[in-house]
Amino acid sequence: MFQPVTLFGVTLPLMSFILIGVAIVFLIVVQGARTVITDRLQALFASKHYDEFLDTVDDPLARFFIPVYNREYLRLNAYLAQEDTERASRSLDLLLAMRSTARQRDDLLSVAFQFYMKQERFKDAKAVLDEMKDTGRNEARVASYERTWEIFGNKSYAYLDQMEADFKDADTPTKISLALMISTQYANKKEPKKAEEWQQKVRDLLESDDLTA
Numbered sequence: 001m002f003q004p005v006t007l008f009g010v011t012l013p014l015m016s017f018i019l020i021g022v023a024i025v026f027l028i029v030v031q032g033a034r035t036v037i038t039d040r041l042q043a044l045f046a047s048k049h050y051d052e053f054l055d056t057v058d059d060p061l062a063r064f065f066i067p068v069y070n071r072e073y074l075r076l077n078a079y080l081a082q083e084d085t086e087r088a089s090r091s092l093d094l095l096l097a098m099r100s101t102a103r104q105r106d107d108l109l110s111v112a113f114q115f116y117m118k119q120e121r122f123k124d125a126k127a128v129l130d131e132m133k134d135t136g137r138n139e140a141r142v143a144s145y146e147r148t149w150e151i152f153g154n155k156s157y158a159y160l161d162q163m164e165a166d167f168k169d170a171d172t173p174t175k176i177s178l179a180l181m182i183s184t185q186y187a188n189k190k191e192p193k194k195a196e197e198w199q200q201k202v203r204d205l206l207e208s209d210d211l212t213a
């Protein structure tokens with residue numbers, strides 16, 4: 001008569017059931033721990049307790065439950081919020097060298113481009129932009145970033161006519177962005193008087209009721 005295979009007195013089908021149960025419990029515990037840690041991190045970041053936020057990211061529990069890439073990305077966000085450009089730059093270097101999903105890479109490249117442009121590291125911004133273009137994803141974002149790089153990094157004024165036309169019907173935040181880029185283009189074109197006129201429009205818009213409403 002067939003005898004079920006046993007291990008330590010437990011039949012294998014029962015053992016499989018037990019292992020599945022243990023795995024489910026483990027997953028529940030892991031997810032619960034991640035939720036607790038994530039909620040704490042969100043609360044600390046929202047309250048601008050960045051040093052405590054960074055300490056929590058390096059906590060043993062966080063190191064166990066949160067992947068290395070995610071933890072470094074959290075650090076990057078804290079450094080950017082603190083305007084710590086030196087540590088943010090080092091963090092970006094680490095992240096750009098790490099393996100990641102396509103979505104993670106797209107998000108990182110967007111952050112890197114904006115950071116490099118703000119720091120006027122136009123060569124680095126161009127390298128990031130080229131990678132974004134090569135992916136063939138996020139075409140609208142890439143087109144916007146390419147325009148930004150051309151104006152600020154390549155001193156182009158090729159977008160003046162279109163931006164001045166778009167300015168008329170834009171909402172106030174968009175007008176501010178357009179006015180800044182229009183002013184920069186007139187400066188690139190060596191027309192300082194026009195550049196100053198558009199800078200004044202920026203100042204007027206920043207003080208307008210439409211922006212604070």
